[in-house]
Amino acid sequence: MYHRLKNEFNIVQFIPAIFSFLILGIVSALFGFENGLKALSTVIAIYAFVFGLMGYIKTKNAAFLVTFMYLLLLAAVFYVLDFREFQGGFHQFKPSTKLIFVLFYFTMLWLLYLLITKKLKWRGSELFELAAEFVDEANDSFTDRPRAVGKHNLTKHELIDFAVYMQKNLFCIFRHEGNRILLFPLKANDEFSVLLKLAINEEKHSWIAFEFTGEVSVHISQRDYLSYKDDLSFNQLSEDMGMLMLRFADQFGKGQQSRIKDRIDSMKTGMFI
Numbered sequence: 720m721y722h723r724l725k726n727e728f729n730i731v732q733f734i735p736a737i738f739s740f741l742i743l744g745i746v747s748a749l750f751g752f753e754n755g756l757k758a759l760s761t762v763i764a765i766y767a768f769v770f771g772l773m774g775y776i777k778t779k780n781a782a783f784l785v786t787f788m789y790l791l792l793l794a795a796v797f798y799v800l801d802f803r804e805f806q807g808g809f810h811q812f813k814p815s816t817k818l819i820f821v822l823f824y825f826t827m828l829w830l831l832y833l834l835i836t837k838k839l840k841w842r843g844s845e846l847f848e849l850a851a852e853f854v855d856e857a858n859d860s861f862t863d864r865p866r867a868v869g870k871h872n873l874t875k876h877e878l879i880d881f882a883v884y885m886q887k888n889l890f891c892i893f894r895h896e897g898n899r900i901l902l903f904p905l906k907a908n909d910e911f912s913v914l915l916k917l918a919i920n921e922e923k924h925s926w927i928a929f930e931f932t933g934e935v936s937v938h939i940s941q942r943d944y945l946s947y948k949d950d951l952s953f954n955q956l957s958e959d960m961g962m963l964m965l966r967f968a969d970q971f972g973k974g975q976q977s978r979i980k981d982r983i984d985s986m987k988t989g990m991f992i
Contacts, residue, residue: 722848722988723848723851723854723948723949723951724844724847724848724851724946724948724988725947725948732907732908738762739759742755742758742762743755746758746759756798757798759797760795760797760798761794763793763794763797764790764794766790767786767787767790767791767794768787770783770786770790771787771789771790771791772784772787774786774910775787777886777892778887778889778892779883779887780839780887780888780889782833782838785826785829785830785833785839786830788822788826789823789826789829792819792822792826793823795819795823796819796820796823799813799815799816837984838889840907841889841892841905841907841909842888842889842890842904842983843890843891843903843904843905843906843909844906844907845984845988846890846891846904846983847904847906847925847943847946848986848988849963849982849983849986850956851951851956851959852959853959854955854956855951855952855955856949856951856952857951857952859950860951860953860954861941861944862953863922863938863941865928865936865938866937866938866954866957866958866961867934867935867936868935868937868957868958868960868961868962868965869935869962869965870934871929871933871935871968871969872933872969873929873968873971873972875931877971877972878900878929878931878968879895879900881967881968881971881972882895882902882929884971884976885902885967890904890979890983891904891905892905892919898930898932899929899930900928900929901921901928901929902926902927902928902929902964903919903924903925904925904927905924906946909924921938923940924940924943925937925939925940925960926938927960927961927964929964929968935961935964935965937957937958937960937964939956939960944956967979967982
């Protein structure tokens with residue numbers, strides 16, 4: 720399958736790991752390796768609340784609670800780690816240490832399953848791929864003006880439920896703004912910056928606006944437009960993104976949520992884009 724998005728490397732998703740290793744190295748050099756591990760444990764515990772618990776509070780996606788538990792247990796592993804215990808083998812560990820390690824390996828396998836099945840992946844890349852599937856190439860067609868694409872027939876409460884569904888399944892993140900709902904398709908490398916900010920930059924990120932009065936408009940950001948390999952017809956891309964989301968809204972209104980998931984899952988993309 721030909722993918723129209725570039726495979727872009729983004730260092731943002733590696734910043735937490737880089738920062739953790741820096742803390743470990745600096746504290747170990749100044750105060751010894753055991754204290755370095757305890758400092759690393761503190762940093763990882765903070766990550767558990769920021770990237771695990773905050774992710775759950777924002778999306779109500781239970782998979783983030785697994786991330787929360789995994790990071791807390793990883794922090795506990797580094798905190799209780801005593802290399803002298805390793806000399807006698809696992810059976811020489813304290814009962815509390817054994818319990819922490821068992822729970823850690825269990826949640827690690829659980830988290831690995833969630834990552835492989837993409838239940839912890841923001842699926843914006845799939846949405847951008849689906850929107851561009853049949854778009855023609857065209858030079859110099861970008862404009863930063865939102866484009867009206869059609870009308871929906873959902874009630875206000877149905878529209879809010881649709882937005883909650885899209886966010887809970889990590890298809891989009893939404894914002895209730897006055898008399899409309901904004902849906903922001905997030906790619907995997909956008910999640911850290913968005914979760915850590917109180918507001919989303921409407922110019923930097925693409926969005927689909929569902930007015931309570933029925934109108935639907937689309938804004939494709941320049942950054943997202945340039946993430947495609949080819950120069951695409953901007954109007955057609957905006958139109959197809961809007962029609963894709965209108966189709967999903969219609970299917971949600973009919974109780975056909977499984978069709979939404981199947982369509983998004985049909986577009987195979989990498990785990991980290």
